[in-house]
Amino acid sequence: MISFRVDGRSVVPPYLQIVQQVRQALRMGLLDVGDKLPAVREVVAATAVNPNTVLKAYRDLERQGLIEARAGHGTFVLKRPPGPPPGTHSRLGRSLARWVRQAREAGLDDESIESLLRVTLRAAAEEEEIA
């Protein structure tokens, strides 16, 4: 079962962190259709967040059509968020790891890598806009 991490310092509100973590897990294949999500009580016990926060996250995911609460049985995954199949992530992840190794060997530190990534993403976004 998926376990959640809520970072109190993040600018992302806790409920949204949970939503994002579920979506991410679904995309990466860590959660599959039909899998059971942890009960609100279990999430609360593990993360020390307010139960309403978890409820809000689950309601959000339900509204997005990704999960479904079945009375008496728990909450289950209905479908995956639109996007590439799970294998894509691991495949791309591996080539990214290779690239990062190259960047490190070339002498880039983490900060430079991150800013390079940001600049590239922005440029790509502008390209898509123009296109």
Place this chain on the structure above:
Amino acid sequence: MTAAVIQTRGLSKRYRRVSALSDCTITVPEARISALIGPNGAGKTTLLRLLAGLARPTAGEMAVLGGTPRQDPAFLAGIGFLAQEISLYKRFTAQTHIAIGAHLNHRWDAVSVRDRLRSLNIPLDRPAGSLSGGQRAQLALALTLAKRPRLLLLDEPVAALDPLARRNFLAQLAEAVAVGGLTVVLSSHLLADLERVADHLILLAASRVQLCGDIDAMLAEHQVLVGPRKPTTAIERTHTVVQAIRADRQTTLLIRGNAPVLDPAWESAEVGLEEMVLAYMSQESMGQDAAPANSHLTTVGEEK
């Protein structure tokens, strides 16, 4: 609308010439984890003791679990209170405390206490006085929860705990609320913890209530405006200015209100819990009369 577990009106407590709590009007709906925040001496402990029935108010009225706090076993069974100075019998072991609870309560879940203590590696057969501060706090909480109260009033329960123990404590508290039938009011100085676990807020400063309501709703009502140094009378007409910082060239306002801010000179930003709380607390210490009389007693967000 969910039923209110706590409702007070004009609650006050005076000790001779000192007013520990003035004109306190609050509502706490069911199943909330409410953060009771305020500077030392603001009246947090006094409020909790009044709600628990350990002290009597000098003025005002209150309804807790539907009635006035009174000497009645059914009422007492519904309330759990944890004092800042943990009141356990120093010479009695955890086991004895569990037995005492079993004798003095109709509803008593001894198994939950033993399980909880075992999972935290707290020994059951050592005198409570020989346990560490954190262990004592955990024992006291476990004993309070074993009563299966409907309302839990906690006075700075995590002050003496290390970060891991604090996290554990709050997690167990939140879990108990998640299971159902429990409302919590908890006072603390640690805003980071409260922000995580609380969904309702009672802010006291100078013995008065400054804010009371659901956190999300209250944050939605507040915003920070940054703009050039200029008169703020227009804003003051449509909003309540909680805090105004006027520098040489810049004015920063923390305002409250639902009306939109139309003046484009103001740049608006969302406000976080800590920023909002500090603004209200410093309002008192700076002696600003920024808030008109009717601004701090409304309660919001009762509908969920």
Place this chain on the structure above:
Amino acid sequence: MTWLTWRQHRVQLYLAAALLAAFAVVIVISGRQITAQFHDAAATCAAGQGCRHLGGLFMGSHVVGFLVIATLGAPLLVGMFWGAPLLAAELDTGTIRFAWMQSVTRGRWLAIKVGWLMLAAAVWGGAISALVAWWYSPANNLAPEQFNPGRFDLAGIVPVAYALFAMALGITAGALLRRTLPAMAVTFAGFVAVRVAIVLWLRPHYTSAVTTTYNVIRGYTPPGSYWQLAQGVHGPGGKLVVVGDNEPVLGGIPLSQLPSSCARAGNTVPASCQQALAGFRGFITYQPADRYWAFQGIETGIFVLLAAILLTVTALVLLRRDV
């Protein structure tokens, strides 16, 4: 709640029982010794006046001092070491909040705790006094001095009342002062003050004393164990006769105030002396022996009433107090 009272105070109760047992051992050993001596002596003395001095056997025993201290001090022990800390310790440490936030009401908590411990105090006081009474019993038959202050306080039912009063005083002091040591001090001072005040100023007046006048030659002793409050001689004209230390007297009158013939009076009194003595009247003011149990009852009633008032104050204060 009864269980909790037991659990909180069982060590104290064990200690008290042990103390009582030790006391009993001392009493029984000493009592049997003295009674044996007494019976031996009684077998050889003539009945009546001659045997009266045997009472001195008991009075002279070194155990008596110990008994008096023990019996007078027993209520104080209970008041200071059981009563004073009972509520004070819980108020001082805050553990009272733990108990009061379970599902037991303040009233029930107080009633059961105080009730059981008052009962224990009464039993303790009664047991000590019963042992002491047993020790004194042979002497009581001979030289009845039970009514005198000092003896009166050791026997009968008043020791139970003293214990109840001391306990109530300790409990109330603890409830009002909220700290154990000050409460103990107040209990000590209060108990001693009240006891002394009542013995000196109140007890002599429970009923109006009887005054009997008598012929100084014949003398007069009231029957049984009476309590003498005053005694003396009125001279001619009703003036009180004052006797200096070590002045030789006849019938309680200094020889200096009588004709010289009285100095020679032996078994027969010369006529001239008798004539002079006729002008004097002896008097004795006392509480008669048959009022002994009435006095025991009245004093018990007073101390029980005081205890009740104190506990009522405790209840009124504690049930409404902020904790």
